[in-house]
Amino acid sequence: MxxxxxxxxxxxxxxxxxxxxxxxxxxxxxxxxxxxxxxxxxxxxxxxxxxxxxxxxxxxxxxxxxxxxxxxxxxxxxxxxxxxxxxxxxxxxxxxxxxxxxxxxxxxxxxxxxxxxxxxxxxxxxxxxxxxxxxxxxxxxxxxxxxxxxxxxxxxxxxxxxxxxxxxxxxxxxxxxxxxxxxxxxxxxxxxxxxxxxxxxxxxxxxxxxKKRNSSLSLEQQKAAEPELSDSANMNNSSSNESMSDYNSTALDTNKHKSKKKWFSNNKEDSILGKLLTxxxxxxxxxxxxxxxxxxxxxxxxxxxxxxxxxxxxxxxxxxxxxxxxxxxxxxxxxxxxxxxxxxxxxxxxxxxxxxxxxxxxxxxxxxxxxxxxxxxxxxxxxxxxxxxxxxxxxxxxxxxxxxxxxxxxxxxxxxxxxxxxxxxxxxxxxxxxxxxxxxxxxxxxxxxxxxxxxxxxxxxxxxxxxxxxxxxxxxxxxxxxxxxxxxNILDFVKVGAAIIIAGAFAHYVKSLLTAQPEWLSLLAACITTMILYIYFMFLMRIIDRDDLTRIPYIGKWFVQH
Known part of the structure; x- marks a missing residue:
């Protein structure tokens, strides 16, 4: 995922x-x-x-x-x-x-x-x-x-x-x-x-x-289950029997370990509910x-x-x-x-x-x-x-x-x-x-x-x-x-406050100049003016810099200095 x-x-x-x-x-x-x-x-x-x-x-x-x-x-x-x-x-x-x-x-x-x-x-x-x-x-x-x-x-x-x-x-x-x-x-x-x-x-x-996770897990299990190729082409029966005995012993120990792990996990169900509720x-x-x-x-x-x-x-x-x-x-x-x-x-x-x-x-x-x-x-x-x-x-x-x-x-x-x-x-x-x-x-x-x-x-x-x-x-x-x-940082608040006051005052002036225009047009012009000036002041006062822009997914790469 x-x-x-x-x-x-x-x-x-x-x-x-x-x-x-x-x-x-x-x-x-x-x-x-x-x-x-x-x-x-x-x-x-x-x-x-x-x-x-x-x-x-x-x-x-x-x-x-x-x-x-x-x-x-x-x-x-x-x-x-x-x-x-x-x-x-x-x-x-x-x-x-x-x-x-x-x-x-x-x-x-x-x-x-x-x-x-x-x-x-x-x-x-x-x-x-x-x-x-x-x-x-x-x-x-x-x-x-x-x-x-x-x-x-x-x-x-x-x-x-x-x-x-x-x-x-x-x-x-x-x-x-x-x-x-x-x-x-x-x-x-x-x-x-x-x-x-x-x-x-x-x-x-x-x-x-x-479904993707199960498919991936199934593929890994198949690969793990494949027997390794033997370095020797002719393995004697005694070696085979000994290997099988070792395998059975290991499998038994593994099953015991899994059984203990499963018992331990089941005992944790209550603790999971408790942690969720906590x-x-x-x-x-x-x-x-x-x-x-x-x-x-x-x-x-x-x-x-x-x-x-x-x-x-x-x-x-x-x-x-x-x-x-x-x-x-x-x-x-x-x-x-x-x-x-x-x-x-x-x-x-x-x-x-x-x-x-x-x-x-x-x-x-x-x-x-x-x-x-x-x-x-x-x-x-x-x-x-x-x-x-x-x-x-x-x-x-x-x-x-x-x-x-x-x-x-x-x-x-x-x-x-x-x-x-x-x-x-x-x-x-x-x-x-x-x-x-x-x-x-x-x-x-x-x-x-x-x-x-x-x-x-x-x-x-x-x-x-x-x-x-x-x-x-x-x-x-x-x-x-x-x-x-x-x-x-208190200075950040001061800078942002100064920026919105200046940008807002200028935007109010722009809207007053467009009183003869339709209301939606004068409002749109004033809002765009506010945002442009505000963003300019953010860069000017170093509240936002190029490093911040590079962190933006997908488009950040365009701001990386080459």
């Missing part, structure tokens, strides 16, 4: 992530035009509860699989890799089936008492198969990531996105005449079909790789805090807006705009940070297993610097041009103040993923859990206080989300510094 380097694996996931994010904006743009902001709100309200349940399956198990398989691969223990995969699959499917049963049984009560919108019921039922489907896919994804082969994950994500887009839009349009709630359910059914396609892709890729439970707990925080955020935002005197339909529309339009724009660069985080865990786990502290610092510095450099221009573009972006993409320019308010916090979101991945790879998931819990308590408390204020409304929820993001990122950074002594 092909094993990629850290940078190459991250770039493969980045390419798929960027394609998926770009494609993902097709339904983000089109869905509000089909079912409206209120329909998007119904669709989005069904997600928080699903995320909570999925966290029990995907929160820590895939990460644990990737980590332990990476360590087993580093010492060539293929038998242990198989046992890890088998144990994880049984664990994941068992949890998924149990949660699906509970979800369906308690669905009426959940809709009545937890999710503050009865029209979510259809979407809630439609999404129930996702637990088992995603649970199985997550095990395969963790398996391939542990082997540091990111192609299956990237390919399945892209196929999932394409299928989801096609069927979400088509089914929401077809079912809309039956009511807004059925339009939202149609969009959710498209999500289910997309995940089915992703799972099929992973299964096909796994069986193809397994890492996955704290990681799941950390992500569960975030998921429950997301669920409580949706509940308390809606209730706080109602307390502020905003009617239910408007509150649902505002929440739909926040979760379905504004935050996806802010999270666009996380295609990169997610790719880095996924590649970082097995890479750091392997380095930690081999006691290579310098490699841990190197990988972490690479991921943090790339996250900072790649995310910064998006923050300034979304801050300066929030209104035309919201108007052109969603035909809802009235939501631009929300985007402008949250945009500067984006840089903390982009830096958070590599920091959390580092804590998990260093087997400190409990620390990440504590940091996330503190941030969640602060966020929910601020939502209750601020969003219920009529003068703030939905902006109060945005302020709470911003404070939570900054707080958790800072706590993660302090924790990483304490454990590995790593910290970012």
């Amino acid at each position: 092909t094993k990629q380097s850290f940078i190459k694996g991250a770039m493969i996931l980045l390419l798929a992530g960027m394609i998926n994010r770009i494609l993902g904006f097709i339904p983000r743009i089109t869905l509000p035009r089909i079912i409206g902001a209120e329909g998007v709100g119904i669709y989005q309200l069904s997600y928080p509860f699903l995320i909570v349940l999925l966290t029990f399956i995907t929160g820590g198990i895939p990460l644990a699989i990737a980590k332990w398989i990476a360590e087993a691969e580093s010492v060539g223990d293929t038998a242990r890799v198989k046992r890890i995969f088998r144990t994880a699959m049984v664990l994941s499917v068992s949890i998924a089936l149990a949660l699906t049963s509970l979800m369906l049984f308690f669905a009426p009560l959940i809709i009545k008492y937890i999710i503050p919108e009865p029209r979510v019921y259809q979407s809630f039922l439609v999404m129930s198969p996702l637990l088992v489907i995603i649970g199985i896919s997550a095990v395969y994804r963790g398996y391939f990531q542990g082997k540091q082969n990111m192609i299956p994950s990237a390919l399945s994500q892209t196929i999932e996105t394409i299928i989801r887009i096609i069927f979400s839009l088509a089914l929401s349009y077809v079912l809309l005449p039956y009511g807004l709630h059925w339009g939202a359910a149609g969009a959710m059914l498209g999500v289910v079909l997309g995940e089915v396609a992703a799972l099929v892709t992973m299964l096909l890729y796994y069986h193809r790789e397994r 890492l996955s439970i704290p990681v799941t707990g950390s992500r569960l805090v975030g998921s429950i925080s997301y669920l409580l955020e949706s509940i308390f935002t809606a209730r706080s807006l109602a307390a502020a005197g905003i009617v239910t339909s408007i509150a649902t529309a505002q929440y739909g705009a926040l979760q379905g339009m504004i935050l996806p724009l802010i999270l666009l660069p996380t295609a990169l940070t997610y790719s880095l985080a996924v590649s970082l865990v097995p890479s750091l786990s392997e380095a930690a297993a081999q006691k290579q502290n310098h490699l841990i610092h190197k990988r972490l510095h690479q991921s943090m610097r790339i996250s900072l450099v790649a995310g910064a221009p998006f923050t300034i573009i979304m801050f300066l041009f929030a209104e035309p972006i919201c108007e052109l993409l969603y035909a809802h320019g009235e939501y631009a103040p929300m985007l402008q308010l949250i945009a500067p916090i984006g840089i903390f979101i982009y830096l958070q993923a590599p920091l959390q991945a580092t804590l998990q790879a260093l087997e400190k998931p409990g620390v990440a859990l504590g940091n996330t819990f503190i941030g969640a308590v602060v966020k929910i408390s601020l939502i209750i206080v601020l969003a219920s204020n009529p003068a703030l409304g939905i902006k109060g929820a945005l302020i709470a989300i911003a404070v939570n993001t900054v707080l958790v990122t800072v706590l993660h950074a302090i924790s990483v510094k304490r454990f590995v002594g790593f910290h970012m």
Whole structure:
């Protein structure tokens, strides 16, 4: 199986992530035009509860699989890799089936008492198969990531996105005449079909790789079984009998050794499950805090807006705009940070297993610097041009103040993923859990206080989300510094900050010169200007150099000095 380097694996996931994010904006743009902001709100309200349940399956198990398989691969223990995969699959499917049963049984009560919108019921039922489907896919994804082969994950994500887009839009349009709630359910059914396609892709890729591996192993066994040619053409019977006796004795000893090895391996099944749970439970707990925080955020935002005197339909529309339009724009660069985080865990786990502290610092510095450099221009573009972006993409320019308010916090979101991945790879998931819990308590408390204020409304929820993001990122950074002594170079932040301010100011000037032109043209010109100037300053200030470009897979060779 092909094993990629850290940078190459991250770039493969980045390419798929960027394609998926770009494609993902097709339904983000089109869905509000089909079912409206209120329909998007119904669709989005069904997600928080699903995320909570999925966290029990995907929160820590895939990460644990990737980590332990990476360590087993580093010492060539293929038998242990198989046992890890088998144990994880049984664990994941068992949890998924149990949660699906509970979800369906308690669905009426959940809709009545937890999710503050009865029209979510259809979407809630439609999404129930996702637990088992995603649970199985997550095990395969963790398996391939542990082997540091990111192609299956990237390919399945892209196929999932394409299928989801096609069927979400088509089914929401077809079912809309039956009511807004059925339009939202149609969009959710498209999500289910997309995940089915992703799972099929992973299964096909796994069986193809397994077939190749078995063919290779069979060929090696045939070669090993071939008798060596004797140097003497005439071997006497006594020598033959003696050789046979020696062979039988050796075979007996070998069988005894294999028997002992097999007995020893079987006794390790419990230890594999224990190791999987040792890492996955704290990681799941950390992500569960975030998921429950997301669920409580949706509940308390809606209730706080109602307390502020905003009617239910408007509150649902505002929440739909926040979760379905504004935050996806802010999270666009996380295609990169997610790719880095996924590649970082097995890479750091392997380095930690081999006691290579310098490699841990190197990988972490690479991921943090790339996250900072790649995310910064998006923050300034979304801050300066929030209104035309919201108007052109969603035909809802009235939501631009929300985007402008949250945009500067984006840089903390982009830096958070590599920091959390580092804590998990260093087997400190409990620390990440504590940091996330503190941030969640602060966020929910601020939502209750601020969003219920009529003068703030939905902006109060945005302020709470911003404070939570900054707080958790800072706590993660302090924790990483304490454990590995790593910290970012402050001068890098100063240089990047200066670059985006100068580039943004000039881009704003360019847009003002093109006011007579169509809005999309002036916005495009301003964005291109921002990116060109920003990249120029990155080279000028030596944040990016030729050596960085040479590390990019496939195209890096063109930057090598001959």
